[in-house]
Amino acid sequence: MNIIIADDHPLFRKGVRNLLGTTDDLNVVGEASSGDEALELTEALQPDLVLMDIRMPGANGIEVTRQIRQAYPHIEVLILTMFRDDQSVFTAMQAGAKGYVLKDADEDELLQSIRMVGSGRAVFSSDIAERMIRFFSAPAPADPAKYPELSELTKRELEILERIAAGDSNAQISARLHISVKTVANNVSNLLNKLQVADRNEAAKLLQRIRDE
Incomplete structure (x- = not known):
């Protein structure tokens, strides 16, 4: 699975790249430090999946997700962020993200989430999923x-x-x-x-x- 990492923190991108480098099936083909760069790389490289932060310079991750999913519906987007508020979660889903995982997830959870979204399944961090259930069951x-x-x-x-x-x-x-x-x-x-x-x-x-x- 070819992956682009879109995040404005170089050390975080390096950590994720190193983690994915320990696997045989996940391949980082590009890194973006801004929303605009994420769009450009996605168009040029046509990855299978984009790991997307929300707050970045230029266009934010949710808007970039919307544009990617509209232009390239075969490319999946997994939000990887610190933001756990309801507004961010629901707007990301409306934009077309297939998953929403928090940056404090452990390595196994992140790898499993990437593989699940890459195979077309939706995935959420456990506390995000619980809040969504409470919201819709209210x-x-x-x-x-x-x-x-x-x-x-x-x-x-x-x-x-x-x-x-x-x-x-x-x-x-x-x-x-x-x-x-x-x-x-x-x-x-x-x-x-x-x-x-x-x-x-x-x-x-x-x-x-x-x-x-």
Whole structure:
């Protein structure tokens, strides 16, 4: 399998290249230090797979992934990054990435992930997979028309209440809803006042009680 490594950190690229060099089936044919270079190398070398970081100079890895998959649908992309927020994961999948692995993965996990994506299968780091499962299995938002206790909450406050009940922190809510942490904190304060509860735990319990009725 011919592979391009796209990452702006030379030492990290060297480490990955050395790791792949210990195998008989994975061959590094090029290295890119920017999004634009990754596109150029992909066009020139036509690898089987691109190992793609997200944050690089020039076009970011997600945009590069989108362009590669549109122009060369036979070339797979595996995201290899430090970013574990929901926005990065879902936009990468929408762009056409077949897998999403974190840079703190061990060597065996990385090699297995490369081989799986190269064979056309999807793969995610374990904690990323668990978060995706929680996201898609989350209950439908509570309807204020059905639950008068929630009638004073705005749409945004309802969204945040749902995420509180799911156990998300303010930072996680911020990343999921694409709003600032300060905005999340303000909305949390407002919804606690409107629901007349003391803290996030009580708000979550109230929502669960409403659903159970």
